[in-house]
Amino acid sequence: MSQAARNLSSRWHAPTHALPVDLFRVLVGLVSFAYFGHLFAQSLDFSSPDGLIDHALTQRIFWYTQLGLFNSSMSAGAFEAVFLIASVASLALAAGYRPRLMASFAFVVAVSAYRWNFLVIYVDDGIMHLMLFWIIMLPVGRTLVLREWQHEGSGAIERWKREMVPGGAVRALLVSLALVYVVAGAWKWTSPMWRDGTALYAALRTPIAWHPEFWGPQHITPLVFANYFTLVLEPLFPLMFVLPVNHRIKWALLPALIGFHVGIIATMRVPYANVACLAASVIVFRHEIMRLLTRASESAPARPVAPQPGLCCRMSLAFVALLALAMAGDAAVPAWRGPTRPDHSADSVGKESVRDHTPRREARVGFLGTQHNPLYSVLWLAGIAQSYRLFDWIDDRNFHIHYEITERRPDGSVRFIPPAALFPQSIRAVLLQTYMHGVTWARIPDEHSDDLKIALYKRFARRFCRTERMTGVIEVGASVARVSRRSNDVLPAAQIQASFSCNAGGAQMRYVRSGGDERFATANSARARTIEVSD
Numbered sequence: 001m002s003q004a005a006r007n008l009s010s011r012w013h014a015p016t017h018a019l020p021v022d023l024f025r026v027l028v029g030l031v032s033f034a035y036f037g038h039l040f041a042q043s044l045d046f047s048s049p050d051g052l053i054d055h056a057l058t059q060r061i062f063w064y065t066q067l068g069l070f071n072s073s074m075s076a077g078a079f080e081a082v083f084l085i086a087s088v089a090s091l092a093l094a095a096g097y098r099p100r101l102m103a104s105f106a107f108v109v110a111v112s113a114y115r116w117n118f119l120v121i122y123v124d125d126g127i128m129h130l131m132l133f134w135i136i137m138l139p140v141g142r143t144l145v146l147r148e149w150q151h152e153g154s155g156a157i158e159r160w161k162r163e164m165v166p167g168g169a170v171r172a173l174l175v176s177l178a179l180v181y182v183v184a185g186a187w188k189w190t191s192p193m194w195r196d197g198t199a200l201y202a203a204l205r206t207p208i209a210w211h212p213e214f215w216g217p218q219h220i221t222p223l224v225f226a227n228y229f230t231l232v233l234e235p236l237f238p239l240m241f242v243l244p245v246n247h248r249i250k251w252a253l254l255p256a257l258i259g260f261h262v263g264i265i266a267t268m269r270v271p272y273a274n275v276a277c278l279a280a281s282v283i284v285f286r287h288e289i290m291r292l293l294t295r296a297s298e299s300a301p302a303r304p305v306a307p308q309p310g311l312c313c314r315m316s317l318a319f320v321a322l323l324a325l326a327m328a329g330d331a332a333v334p335a336w337r338g339p340t341r342p343d344h345s346a347d348s349v350g351k352e353s354v355r356d357h358t359p360r361r362e363a364r365v366g367f368l369g370t371q372h373n374p375l376y377s378v379l380w381l382a383g384i385a386q387s388y389r390l391f392d393w394i395d396d397r398n399f400h401i402h403y404e405i406t407e408r409r410p411d412g413s414v415r416f417i418p419p420a421a422l423f424p425q426s427i428r429a430v431l432l433q434t435y436m437h438g439v440t441w442a443r444i445p446d447e448h449s450d451d452l453k454i455a456l457y458k459r460f461a462r463r464f465c466r467t468e469r470m471t472g473v474i475e476v477g478a479s480v481a482r483v484s485r486r487s488n489d490v491l492p493a494a495q496i497q498a499s500f501s502c503n504a505g506g507a508q509m510r511y512v513r514s515g516g517d518e519r520f521a522t523a524n525s526a527r528a529r530t531i532e533v534s535d
Contacts, residue, residue, distance in 0.1 A: 012167075012168050012171060012317070013166050013167060013168040013309040013313060014167050015164040015165065015166060015167055016164065016165060016166075016167035016170050016286065017163070017164060017165075017286055017287075017289075017290045018139065018142045018143045018160070018163035018164060018165040019143045019144065019160050019161060019163065019289070019290065019293070020282045020283055020285075020286035020289050020290065021138055021139060021140060021143075021165060021170060021283065021286070022096070022140055022141070022142065022143040022144040022160075023144060023282045023289075024138075024279060024280060024282050024283050025093065025094070025096075025099055025135055025138070025140040025141075025144070026094045026096075026144055027094075027276075027279035027282065028093070028094075028131045028132065028134075028135055028276065028279060029090050029091065029092075029093035029094030029095075029099075029102075029135075030090070030094050031128070031131075031272055031275050031276050031279060032086075032090035032093065032106055032110075032128065032131075032132060033087050033090035033091050033094070034272065035090075035110075035124065035128050035272045036083050036084075036086040036087040036090060036106070036109070036110075037083075037087050038272075039083045039086075039113055040080055040083035040084055040087065042426060042428065043076060043079040043080050043083060044076055045424060045426070045428070045429065045463070046117050046120065046428055047070070047076075047079040047083075047113065047116060047117060048075075048076035048079060049072055049074070049075075049076070050076065050462075051076075051459070051463075052424075052429065052432055052456070052459045052460060052463060053117060053119055053120070053432070053459070054452075054455040054456075054459065055072060055116060056072055057448070057451060057452060057455055058118060058119055058452075060448070061444065061445065061448050061452070062118050062442070064380065065115040065116070065118045066115075067115065067380075067381075068111060068112035068115040068116055069082070069108060069109065069112035070082075070112050070113070070115075070116040082109055083109070083113075085105075085109075086105065086106050086109040086110075089102040089105045089106050090102070090106055093106065093135065095145070095146040095147075096140075096141055096144055096145030096146055096147070096148075097145075097146070097147070098141075099135065099140045099141040100135070100136055100140065100141065103132050103135035103136050103140075104136055106132050107129060107132040107133055107135075107136060107383065108383070110125070110128055110129035110132055111129050111383040111385075113125070114126075114129065114385060117428070118442065119431070119432065119435065119442065120427075120428040120431045120432055121385065122208075122270065122427060122428075122431065123270050123273045123390060124270050124271070124272040124273045125385075126273070126385060126386060126387075127180075127272070127273035127276050127277065128272050128273065128276060129383065129384070129385070130176070130384065130386060131276045131279075131280075133383070133384065134169075134173050134176070134316075136312070137169045137172070137173070137312045137313075137315060137316040137319070138169050138170065138173065138312075138316075139165035139166055139169060139170075139312070139313075142160075142163050142165060143160035143163050144160065161290070161293055161294060166308065166309040166310070166313050168309045168313035168314070168316065168317060169309075169312055169313045169316040170283060170286075172313075172316035172317050172319065172320045173280070173283060173316070174241045174283065174284065175320045175324070176319075176320050176323060177238075177241070177277070177280050177284075178237075178238035178241055179320075179323060179324060179327055179388060180277070180388050181234055181235060181237040181238050182235050182238055183327045183330075183388035183389065184234060184388045184389065184390040184391070185230075185231070185234035185235030185236075185237075186235055187388075187389045187390075188230070188231055188234070188391065189231065191391075191394060191395050192395055193394050193395050193398070194227065194231055194391075194394070195231075197224035197227045197228060198224070198227070199227055199391065199394045199395075200223045200224075200226055200227040200230065201215065201219070201220060201223045201224075201227070201483075202394050202398035202483040203268070203391060203394050203398070204223070204267055204268075205398070205400065205483045206397075206398055206399060206400075206483065207399075207400075207401060207430040207433075207434075208268060208269055208270075208427055208430060208431075209267055209268055209269070210266075210267060210268065210269060212400075226263070229256075229260075230260065233253075233256050233260065234260065236253065237253060237256075237257055237260075239253060240253050240254065240257070240284050240285075241284055245287040245288060245291070246288055246291075250285075254281070254285070257278075257281065258278065258281075261274040261275075261277055261278050262274075262278075269426075269427040270427075319382075322375065322378060322379065323379070323384075323386065325375055326373060326375035326376055326378075326379060326386070327388060329373045329374075329375050330373055330387070330389065397434075397439055398482055398483040399434075399437075399439055399480055399481065399482060399483065400479075400480065400481050400482075400483060401433065401434075401437060401478060401479070401480050402478070402479040402480075402481075402494065403419035403422075403423070403476065403477065403478050403479075403494075404416075404477035404478075404479075404494045405417040405418075405419055405421075405422055405474065405475070405476050405477065406474070406475050406477070407470050407472040407473070407474055407475075408472045408473045408475060409471060409472035410471060410472060415472075417474070421464065421468065422460055422461075422464045422474075422476065423460060432456055433456075435452060435453065435456060436453050436456050436457065436497065437478065437480045437497075438480075439480070453512065454509070454512050457476075457497075457498045457500075457509065457512050458507065458509055461474070461498070461500040461502075461506075461507035461509060462506045462507045464502070464507070465500075465502035465503075465506050465507040466506070468502065469502065470501075470502050471502075472501070473499055473500070473501050473510065474499060474500050474501065474502070475496055475498075475499045476496065476497050476498045476499065477494035477495060477496050477497065478494055478495065478497045479492050479493065479494040479495070480492075495513070496511070496513065497512070497513050498511060498512045498513065499511040
């Protein structure tokens with residue numbers, strides 16, 4: 001190794017304070033506890049074999065998702081037990097009890113969960129398993145150990161202030177975090193709606209926002225400002241990672257970063273990813289934190305020599321190099337959702353149907369002669385599923401869904417049913433519903449698209465019939481339209497998408513509309529029977 005390479009390696013692995021690294025560990029453990037609690041609460045609807053997802057069908061469509069802990073022989077109680085144990089492991093991680101072992105178990109469960117429920121994977125799943133991966137790589141567990149504090153009290157705190165660790169993995173984490181902001185921010189510049197200031201308004205009007213019905217044309221002006229705030233500042237956040245200690249620009253970017261993530265938490269249903277990114281700020285400001293703590297001490301602590309970098313430090317460097325190549329490789333790959341994009345600005349698409357612009361396969365060949373980025377396959381084998389092209393989908397997938405659900409009783413009367421009674425309001429349930437209206441988030445082969453739609457309607461109907469006792473025929477009408485900022489937009493007339501009735505065995509599907517096809521299916525049979533009929 002040349003002298004220059006040795007100097008570079010020495011600077012990369014230079015020691016850093018252990019206390020902020022373990023503070024990050026504590027925060028990730030607490031967020032992970034809440035995340036697995038959320039998975040536990042939703043296990044009946046999504047992870048359970050009797051839930052809303054036909055896992056056998058999705059594993060046929062996405063064969064690579066079969067790599068994981070979960071399988072169809074597991075009961076709903078087994079899934080709940082796994083998520084409960086992962087929650088306990090997350091608390092143990094926060095307490096400093098065998099942190100790498102606890103993080104490894106939680107990571108495996110998180111990876112298995114997003115693969116098992118691959119249809120509804122979203123940014124919370126992506127960032128949470130990534131953060132758990134980094135806890136495995138980082139030199140954690142040397143400070144902020146609950147048992148040590150119980151035994152030593154303030155003596156443990158003073159010792160922790162002097163503890164040093166190899167800094168290679170810490171710097172690799174910062175590179176990984178910088179990729180999130182740089183790639184997500186750069187891809188937004190390719191979006192017509194982000195450039196013309198309407199993307200944020202359109203995103204807040206979609207069902208993945210907390211209150212899409214709240215936002216209207218009167219909010220356009222402040223949202224345009226916030227749109228450009230995001231567009232300009234998001235790629236600049238990584239400057240905080242390289243600026244000197246206590247640099248004015250570094251401190252000026254901190255409230256912008258906090259406002260960015262808190263704003264997303266307040267408006268979009270993706271809390272865990274944003275809290276986890278905010279937790280990483282303790283790594284970004286690790287030197288400032290330690291200066292504040294040591295200044296408060298009676299005497300400046302000595303700085304013992306940190307241990308030599310180990311295998312995890314070297315693995316973390318290889319990982320971020322692979323991750324950076326994968327993100328760069330995306331520039332040569334056609335958009336994985338693949339639509340041909342017309343003018344989708346918020347002013348021009350208010351009357352368009354989402355179905356008019358469903359994804360189509362692009363003709364040009366992508367990275368290394370494939371339609372996909374093969375570097376993602378290498379990451380997948382390591383349990384990592386990452387794509388930082390966040391919210392670049394808004395031009396093609398901004399949409400409203402308005403339901404009209406009725407019960408037609410045997411006596412001829414009609415009763416309206418609240419949509420929430422049939423369709424849960426969680427973000428995963430919203431993502432599932434979009435597959436029934438042509439707004440796909442994962443590429444579905446044509447030969448499976450109708451089977452998937454029928455399976456989803458069957459399972460939503462079966463869930464409804466478990467709690468509702470209705471004697472009539474339930475008709476599900478839906479109106480799907482693009483988002484517009486015009487206040488006088490009129491949604492297209494709702495079309496009947498499906499009908500079913502409830503019986504002792506669950507639900508009996510009578511009708512499912514799929515494109516130009518009309519199909520009948522039996523919802524309570526072991527294997528769905530479909531019969532095509534003429535229009």
